[in-house]
Amino acid sequence: MKRLRCGAVLSDVLSKLKVKWDCFNDLNINNNTKPACYWYNNLRFDALSAICRLLRHDITINALMIALNCESNVLGKLSEIGYGANVAFELHLINNQPYVKILYAKNYASERRAITRLVRGCTETDEYCPLSKFISAQKAFVPTDIQKECSI
Structure with missing residues (x-):
């Protein structure tokens, strides 16, 4: 049930983090830019709003x-x-490797606090989590075929 309740949102977050890193990597390390990366290379912020009647x-x-x-x-x-x-997922470059920092603010007036160490797959002492480790730990909660899983 967890996979269906939030799998689409989690999948979107994971996908954007991975594509952003892949595009950055191609541009800065391989000195190559794929056409699909033009938009992502200029992306500094992406937001998901959950304010509507149904969501x-x-x-x-x-x-x-x-x-x-x-x-x-x-x-x-x-x-x-x-x-x-709100929840924020930040992508950081540390020693030429991608890391994720996850922040949470409990209301509009609260400062964001790092919750990375509390997330599955991330260590309890680090403020940052390696992107590959974060993605691997969350994969079990991302539906691969939502139509098939909903019909079960």
């Missing part, structure tokens, strides 16, 4: 936290999500 903001954040296996550690026992709460 509630609090449900989306809660599902994402469940999929990342950090719901109780981040949201608490009651899973309270305030107005304007």
Whole structure:
């Protein structure tokens, strides 16, 4: 059920992080640019909004936290999500390797705090998580054939 509740959102995040790194890598290390990378090479920020009638903001954040296996550690026992709460996934280059930093703000007035160490697959002491390790740890929660999985 976790795969279906948040798999599409998680899949989108993972895909964008991976493509951004692949395009950066091609441009800066291989000195090559694929046509599909022109847009990604200029991308500095990408946002997903969960405000619409069918997709509630609090449900989306809660599902994402469940999929990342950090719901109780981040949201608490009651899973309270305030107005304007948000999750940010930052891609960093450290020693020529891609790392992810995950931040959470509990409402519009709160400062973001790093939650990377609380996410499945990331160590409890690091503020950053290697991108490959992060993606591998989350793959089990990304549906590969959503139509097939929904019909079961």
